[in-house]
Amino acid sequence: GQNIDQPTEMTATEGAIVQINCTYQTSGFNGLFWYQQHAGEAPTFLSYNVLDGLEEKGRFSSFLSRSKGYSYLLLKELQMKDSASYLCAVRDSNYQLIWGAGTKLIIKP
């Protein structure tokens, strides 16, 4: 079966750095996405990786290793507004997105 694994919950301190890991086992790979979802709101797109390596976008970076079936989302200079769930999703060989259950990130002052 297809599987996306992420930690259920993480806690970090305002101003710090946090890394959210995602491992996947899917039938085929056609890209990996990270989304942010605040409580009661819709998921919003953060980043996309299709080749190995690091993609940087301001305070957020995403890394991919296809050979290891592994990605991480790195959030720097954490702000209280970064408290949200972070969803990892992989596009499989049928071009459908397979979603992880999400990581709830709690930021403490």
Added chain:
Amino acid sequence: TAGITQAPTSQILAAGRSMTLRCTQDMRHNAMYWYRQDLGLGLRLIHYSNTAGTTGKGEVPDGYSVSRANTDDFPLTLASAVPSQTSVYFCASSDNTLAGGPDTQYFGPGTRLTVL
């Protein structure tokens, strides 16, 4: 810009009743999707449409039907609701016409449905 709108925002429905969840996008995206989101689970695809006039089944299609008469609208119908269909429903769309592009999905605000 509106992006994607969904209606209603929330609904309480008696088991056995039918209901249509509405979804409209103004981005002229070819592809549209319906997901359900349940606590502790990832988003699960119910149905999708790659272009107007075509639809396909996702991971959890049973008990749901869709239609795609035009580019903008993608309604989801529950013919006879059951309590297990209590969930948050998200509609999404993407531009799947760019060869080699990410085909990023953009989400509507969601409909919170409770079936009693």
